[in-house]
Amino acid sequence: MSNLLAQALVNGVIIGLLYMLMAVGFTLVFGVMRVVNFAHGQFYMVGAFATYVLMTSWQLPFIVAMLGAFVVTAVLGMVIEWLVLKPFRHDELNGMIATIGVAMILQAVALIIFGPDSQIMPQVAEGIFQVGSVIIPASRLYVAVASVLVLAALYVFLIHSRQGKALRASVQDMEIAMAHGVRAKFMYPLGFSLGVGLASIAGSLMAPLFSVSPFIGSTPLLKAFMVVILGGLGSVPGAALASLLLGVGESVASSFISNSVAEILIFVLVMAILVVRPAGLMGKAGA
Amino acid sequence: MTAVHDTTPLLHVQGLSKRFGGLKAVDDLSLSVAQNEIVGLIGPNGAGKSTAFNLISGTLVPTSGRIELAGENITGRSPSAVVKRGLARTFQSTSVFPAVTVQQNLLRGALSTLSGSIWTHLFTTAARRDALRKITRDVDEILELSGLAPYRDTPAGALAYGHQKLLGVSIGFATQPRILLLDEPAAGLNHEECAELGRLLLRLQAHRRISVLFVEHHMEVVMALCQRIYVLVQGRKIAEGTPQQIQSDPAVIEAYLGAPDDAHA
Amino acid sequence: MTIDKTAGALPVPERAHDTIRGGAAARPPGPVLLIALAALVAVPFVLDQAFSYHLAIFICINAIIVVSLSLLARAGQISLCHGALVGVGAYVSVACVKGLGLPFLAGAAAAMLAAGAVAFLLGMIVLRLQGVYFVLITFAFSELVRLVLLEWVGVTGGANGITDIPVAAIAGYAFSAKPAFYALALVMTAAVIAFFWFFYASPAGEAVDAVGQNPALAESSGIGVRRTQLFAFTVASAFAGLGGSLLAHYLGYISPESFNMHYSVALIVMMVVGGRTFLLGGLIGALVMTPLPELFRGAVQTQDIFYGVALILMLRFMPNGLASVGARMRARVQARASARDAANAPAGASEPNRRPT
Numbered sequence: 006m007s008n009l010l011a012q013a014l015v016n017g018v019i020i021g022l023l024y025m026l027m028a029v030g031f032t033l034v035f036g037v038m039r040v041v042n043f044a045h046g047q048f049y050m051v052g053a054f055a056t057y058v059l060m061t062s063w064q065l066p067f068i069v070a071m072l073g074a075f076v077v078t079a080v081l082g083m084v085i086e087w088l089v090l091k092p093f094r095h096d097e098l099n100g101m102i103a104t105i106g107v108a109m110i111l112q113a114v115a116l117i118i119f120g121p122d123s124q125i126m127p128q129v130a131e132g133i134f135q136v137g138s139v140i141i142p143a144s145r146l147y148v149a150v151a152s153v154l155v156l157a158a159l160y161v162f163l164i165h166s167r168q169g170k171a172l173r174a175s176v177q178d179m180e181i182a183m184a185h186g187v188r189a190k191f192m193y194p195l196g197f198s199l200g201v202g203l204a205s206i207a208g209s210l211m212a213p214l215f216s217v218s219p220f221i222g223s224t225p226l227l228k229a230f231m232v233v234i235l236g237g238l239g240s241v242p243g244a245a246l247a248s249l250l251l252g253v254g255e256s257v258a259s260s261f262i263s264n265s266v267a268e269i270l271i272f273v274l275v276m277a278i279l280v281v282r283p284a285g286l287m288g289k290a291g292a
Numbered sequence: 293m294t295a296v297h298d299t300t301p302l303l304h305v306q307g308l309s310k311r312f313g314g315l316k317a318v319d320d321l322s323l324s325v326a327q328n329e330i331v332g333l334i335g336p337n338g339a340g341k342s343t344a345f346n347l348i349s350g351t352l353v354p355t356s357g358r359i360e361l362a363g364e365n366i367t368g369r370s371p372s373a374v375v376k377r378g379l380a381r382t383f384q385s386t387s388v389f390p391a392v393t394v395q396q397n398l399l400r401g402a403l404s405t406l407s408g409s410i411w412t413h414l415f416t417t418a419a420r421r422d423a424l425r426k427i428t429r430d431v432d433e434i435l436e437l438s439g440l441a442p443y444r445d446t447p448a449g450a451l452a453y454g455h456q457k458l459l460g461v462s463i464g465f466a467t468q469p470r471i472l473l474l475d476e477p478a479a480g481l482n483h484e485e486c487a488e489l490g491r492l493l494l495r496l497q498a499h500r501r502i503s504v505l506f507v508e509h510h511m512e513v514v515m516a517l518c519q520r521i522y523v524l525v526q527g528r529k530i531a532e533g534t535p536q537q538i539q540s541d542p543a544v545i546e547a548y549l550g551a552p553d554d555a556h557a
Numbered sequence: 558m559t560i561d562k563t564a565g566a567l568p569v570p571e572r573a574h575d576t577i578r579g580g581a582a583a584r585p586p587g588p589v590l591l592i593a594l595a596a597l598v599a600v601p602f603v604l605d606q607a608f609s610y611h612l613a614i615f616i617c618i619n620a621i622i623v624v625s626l627s628l629l630a631r632a633g634q635i636s637l638c639h640g641a642l643v644g645v646g647a648y649v650s651v652a653c654v655k656g657l658g659l660p661f662l663a664g665a666a667a668a669m670l671a672a673g674a675v676a677f678l679l680g681m682i683v684l685r686l687q688g689v690y691f692v693l694i695t696f697a698f699s700e701l702v703r704l705v706l707l708e709w710v711g712v713t714g715g716a717n718g719i720t721d722i723p724v725a726a727i728a729g730y731a732f733s734a735k736p737a738f739y740a741l742a743l744v745m746t747a748a749v750i751a752f753f754w755f756f757y758a759s760p761a762g763e764a765v766d767a768v769g770q771n772p773a774l775a776e777s778s779g780i781g782v783r784r785t786q787l788f789a790f791t792v793a794s795a796f797a798g799l800g801g802s803l804l805a806h807y808l809g810y811i812s813p814e815s816f817n818m819h820y821s822v823a824l825i826v827m828m829v830v831g832g833r834t835f836l837l838g839g840l841i842g843a844l845v846m847t848p849l850p851e852l853f854r855g856a857v858q859t860q861d862i863f864y865g866v867a868l869i870l871m872l873r874f875m876p877n878g879l880a881s882v883g884a885r886m887r888a889r890v891q892a893r894a895s896a897r898d899a900a901n902a903p904a905g906a907s908e909p910n911r912r913p914t
Contacts, residue, residue, distance in 0.1 A: 041692060092873050099872045101692065102635065102829060105822055106872075109865035113858040223818070227700055230693045238689060265704045272701045276682055283685050349777065375779035383777070389770050400767045403760055404779025410788045413761035424760070467779050 008138045013256040015139050021252025022152035023207050027225050028232035028244040029159065030203030036176030036239050037196030039097045040090065043104040045204050046226030047111035052078050052205025053212040053221060054115060057126050067129040071151075071209040078205035082198035094193060108222075115219035123216035148210045155206055172196055176239065235275055300363055302327045302503050303348070303379070303471050308357030310343055317343040319527040321357070325471060330497065330504045332514040334538075335524035336548050341507040342384075344524065345473055349381040350374040362470065375404050378470035384479055387460025390449025394440055397448050397459055398431045401466030431466065437495055438462040439488070454485040458492060465496050472496075474506035478513045486513050493517060515539065523548060597844075601739055610735035616847045617742035618803050621749045623827045624839030625796030628753070631834060632789035633769040633782075634688065637821050638695040639797050641702035644816025646672045646798025647805040648706065648713055651722050654806070661725040665802040672798025673791045680787040688772075691786075699818055706813035718812025725806035738807055745803065746840075749796060753836055765789055826868050832878025841879050 027049065034042045055074035059065045065073065089107055093100030130143035163169040174182035175192040183189055207225065215221070232251055236243030251271070258267035301324035308321040318340045325331045333341050346352040348359055350371040359367045366374050371381075380401075389397050406413065406423055435441040438458050443451060448459055457477055464472050477493075478486050490513055493504060508514050514521060515535045523531040523538060525547045531538060538544055601613040626639050636642075646668035653664040683694045706713045713719070724733045725741060732738040756762045767775040768785045776782045805811050823846070831842020853860035875881060 035689075041689060089869055097689075098633075098635065099876060102825065103869050103872050105825065106865040106868035109822065109861045109868075113861035113865070116858045227697060230697055234690060234693055234697070238687070238693075263708075265708050269701060269704050269708070272697060275697075279682055279686070351773075351777075370781060370783070371776040372779050372781035372784070375777065380779070381777050383774060386771060386774065389767060389774065391770055392766075396763070400763060400775070400780065401778045403764055403767075406760060410761050410764050410781075410785055413764065414756060414759055416759070463774075463778060 009260050010257065011137070011139050013260045014253055015136075015141060016145075017253030017256030018249060019141075019145050019149045019152075019252070020256060021249035022149055022156075023211060024225075024228050024232055024248035024252050025156065025245055026152055026203050026207040026210075027229040028236070028248050029156070029241055030200040030207075031229040032200075032233055032239060032241060032244050033172075033176070033203070034197055034200035035233075037172065037179075037192055037200075038090070038094070038100070040093070040100040040104065041097075042197075042200070043101065043226070044085075044108040044111060045201065045229055046222030046224070047108045047115075048078050048082065048201035048204040048222075049208035049211075049225045050115060050217075050219060050222035051081060051111065052208030053217045054119065054208075054219075055205070056209040056212050057124055057217045060127060067213070071206065074209050075202050075205050079198040079202040082201040083194045086194045086197040090197070091193070112219050112222060119219060121219065123218040125216050126213045129213045144213055148214060151210055152207075155203070159203070168195065172199070231271070231275060235278065301325060302329075302362055303505065304360040305348060306358045306360075308344065308347055308359065309355045310340075310347055310352060311355045317527055318347060318354075321524070321527070321529055323522050323529070323532070325503050325505050327470075328497065328501045328503060329520065330493070330518050331506075332518035332521040333505060333507045333524060334509070334511075334514055334521060334548065338526070339524040340527040341524055342475060343527075345381060345475055345507060349379065349473055372404070375467050375469070378468075379473065380464040380467040380469035380471075381473035382460045382464045382475055382477065384476040388448040388451075388456050388463065391447065393445050394448055394451070394459055395431060395435065395444045397463055398434055398466045399427065401463035402427045402431055402468070404467050430468075434462050434466055437499060438465075438492055454481055454488070457481060457485075458489065461489070461492065461496075465500075465502075468500075469502060471503040471505060474504060474508075476507055476509065478508055478510040481510075486510060489513070490517055598743060602736065605736075607735055610739045612848055612851075614735070614739050614742045614807060616843045617739070617746040618800050618807070619824075619827060619843035619847050620746050620840045621803070622797050622800035622839075623824055623831065623842050624749060624753060624836070625793040625800070626824055626828050627833050627839050628756075628765065628796075629786075629789045629793040630828060631769045632765045632786045633772055634786055634790065635692050635825065636695045636790065636793070637692060637818070637825075638699035638702065639794070639824050640816045640818070640821035641699040642672045642676060642794045642797040643801040643804065643820070644702060644706060644811075644813070645675055646801030647811050647816070648719075648801075649798070650802035651719055651805050651811065652712065654723050655719070655721070660727070661723075661802075661806055662727060664806070665799055668798040668802035669795040670798075672801070673795035676794030677787065677791045680790040684783045684787050684790070696818075699821055703813050703817055706816070713813070716813065718810060718815075720810045722805050722809045722811065724809065725803070742803060742807075745799070749799070750836065750840070757836060761788070823864065826864050828878075829868055829871050829876075830878055832880030834877050835880035835884075838878050838880040845879065 027045070031042060031045050034040065034045070052074045055077045056067075056070045059070035059073045060067060063070075085107055089103055090100055093103055128144060130147045132143045134141045134143060134146055161169075163173055171182065171187045172192060172195060174185065174187055175189070175196065179189060179192070182192070204225070208221070211221075211225075228251065232244055232247045235251065236245070236247030254271060254274075255267055258270060262270075303323075303325040305321060305323045308318055309316065310318040321340075321344055323331075323333075333344065335341055343352065347354045347357075350366070350369050350373065353368050357367065358365065361374070361377055361379050364377065366377060366379070369377075389400060392400075405427065406420075432441075435444055438461070440455065440459060440462065443455065448456060451459065457480070461472075461474060461477055464474070478489055481489060494517070496502065497504060504517075518535055521531075521533065521535055521538045522529055523541075523544050530547060531541045531544045533541070601609045622639070622643055626636065629636055629639075649671040650661075650664035650668040653659045653667045654661055659667075679694070679698060683691050707716055709715075724731050725738065726732065727741075732741050757766070764775070764780045764785050765788075767778070767780050768782050772782045775785075801816075804815075827842035827846045828839060829842070830845055831840065832838025835841075849863070850860060853863070871878065877884075
């Protein structure tokens with residue numbers, strides 16, 4: 006029993022790290038642009054497919070393919086932000102609906118290019134590690150380590166680099182940031198492309214663990230939503246805590262009950278938490 | 293509902309504070325407004341005046357402190373609940389509903405005086421129809437008082453800026469408050485328009501015996517209209533008194549009145 | 558009347574009337590509109606083909622559902638679980654009629670009650686939060702409903718859905734023939750639109766519009782944003798439930814996948830294309846978008862790209878939908894007439910709009 010629990014815990018933390026990548030990127034986009042990005046899951050899918058294509062057609066090693074996919078997705082994000090979202094920079098409701106349109110288009114295009122079938126990616130690491138009675142496949146450990154490194158790099162960027170500080174200031178309060186010289190017209194594309202780039206990395210990391218298809222974007226989007234609902238939209242520490250909790254919670258629950266029932270229970274639990282703590286676990290209360 | 297004596301202040305704020313992270317936007321503010329009184333709240337930009345308004349009107353929840361309206365505790369209640377109890381506030385910007393007519397703007401302000409809630413507002417009874425007719429009459433009265441009657445059917449967004457500000461004040465008045473909080477009602481108005489605003493406020497006060505608390509940078513409006521003034525600097529009250537007392541208070545002059553770029557002409 | 562020429566298009570109120578909204582005081586529909594509507598309604602009868610009836614029935618049902626979604630949009634919120642609530646209504650209606658043997662109208666009423674109650678409970682929890690959380694949670698809720706419908710096999714039949722649903726019947730008369738069901742759907746649609754016409758003319762409708770247009774000002778004028786949006790969400794969802802009941806007792810078959818996210822998104826597209834702020838916007842959106850899958854003949858991806866592009870273009874260039882075309886033309890005619898009057902007036906009386914520095 007405790008073996009099962011320990012295994013579930015480890016799996017849950019690994020999944021939680023990926024949720025964290027999704028949620029932090031999503032929160033970043035919302036923080037800078039005040040737009041709920043419904044296409045966030047589709048950028049995850051784009052990252053996965055880009056990695057797949059770079060690895061299979063261009064024979065690139067995984068890390069290079071992942072970075073390549075990041076660049077492709079970030080550039081795509083910048084283009085979409087400029088082409089589609091720019092007119093809605095001060096119209097959040099319609100901007101959000103526009104991202105729904107973007108999501109539809111991205112998935113449909115992927116379906117046309119790649120078809121509906123799942124593609125299997127080549128393995129990135131062989132073998133398994135064993136800690137006590139807990140089994141960790143090397144590929145999953147790889148994913149966990151890579152997630153931590155990416156999140157650390159993001160942390161360094163946001164805290165110590167000039168652009169990162171500007172981005173954080175924009176998330177806090179765009180008007181005040183602009184009064185201090187931050188250029189909004191750079192912050193929007195930067196925030197958006199960085200945010201969706203993180204989704205792309207999550208997609209790249211997940212791709213070898215599961216499979217790649219145009220339909221893989223909806224579940225990560227839902228997870229990102231659950232994380233920010235729990236952790237508070239706009240709070241990165243909240244997103245971090247909530248993603249780990251959600252990952253572990255799901256993993257533990259699925260050890261004992263079916264996935265679907267686990268999801269239902271988790272939703273009910275989140276609703277219950279919201280009744281008691283309307284600001285989420287760590288979010289900010291008030292208008 | 294507690295009985296209100298003439299000596300009980302209409303609005304009583306005690307020890308009001310608000311922290312944003314490490315920043316104390318409002319620090320231990322106490323003020324009161326009596327019945328039928330016009331009180332001003334002045335101070336340099338960033339002094340916390342708008343925050344104080346947001347706290348009193350319910351838009352923000354205070355970190356600490358107590359707000360009483362006619363003896364009743366309204367601390368932390370939602371803005372719409374506070375309006376129903378007789379305290380209304382206006383906004384400095386987007387003070388009107390631009391897409392509908394002036395008359396409809398005022399009707400929206402008056403809706404809160406209807407009994408029942410939105411769940412019952414679907415249905416019409418004879419009593420409801422009477423209430424609605426009364427509201428229409430009240431709105432017509434306000435249109436006359438404010439001088440906006442010629443613009444009755446004009447979309448509010450098409451009004452000149454000065455008239456929009458007057459409409460914003462009138463919407464607040466349409467909620468039939470006992471006290472009206474005005475957030476920089478004279479911002480952007482020229483001399484003539486300021487005078488018109490001042491006349492409107494005096495007319496409204498005389499008509500319904502309401503109290504007014506307003507934040508303003510236009511010193512001539514403040515000094516001309518207010519019976520008492522509070523001065524706020526960096527979230528703290530540094531002075532209170534009559535216009536004469538405030539004008540000659542050295543602390544106030546140093547912090548605020550002396551600095552030429554803070555006081556609009 | 559002073560006109561601000563610097564503020565772009567003249568904001569036109571939906572109805573300029575000088576009596577208070579307290580009943581049917583709004584301007585009645587003009588003769589042109591009535592004739593056009595009558596002609597439209599008659600088309601399927603004239604064509605007398607099974608397929609045109611089928612399409613028309615779907616347009617009616619979609620119109621009911623999208624008009625109700627517009628109520629929530631006018632209150633300033635977007636729901637991504639509207640399709641799921643249609644599903645709730647459908648399954649509840651089927652449970653009542655097929656399972657409990659109740660008449661169709663009872664099933665429809667139960668559907669409205671159930672969908673409304675679910676929305677009320679969800680709204681009570683969610684609308685206390687910042688507005689943006691509402692859309693996130695309705696998204697998650699849509700997925701939850703899909704899972705519940707799939708897992709609760711005993712009640713819902715799981716992935717297989719429910720077949721052999723009794724056709725709608727009132728007082729013994731079964732609407733099994735397509736023309737008959739079309740007539741039923743027409744009557745229901747007309748009743749729903751009439752309800753909303755009275756609604757928007759009432760103080761409740763005024764409150765909804767105020768909250769949608771300027772929530773901070775509405776709240777400070779005594780119109781509680783949270784209460785109003787809860788009301789709008791509940792009523793909108795109740796009508797979604799009605800649509801679900803009609804769908805179930807027309808198609809004779811329902812399954813969880815009929816009410817998934819794709820359907821909720823399609824409803825939003827219909828609403829945006831038709832027009833959120835106009836009463837007939839939902840009808841126009843349903844009219845334009847319902848036949849589209851036929852046009853695309855199964856090329857679902859191309860259809861989705863079209864949906865996405867149409868959505869983005871409408872949001873950008875016609876955010877108030879096709880229904881706003883009439884109002885815009887009227888506004889342009891008015892502005893031109895007023896400009897002519899102003900040019901002819903002797904002493905200029907226009908004041909420029911100013912903003913504070």
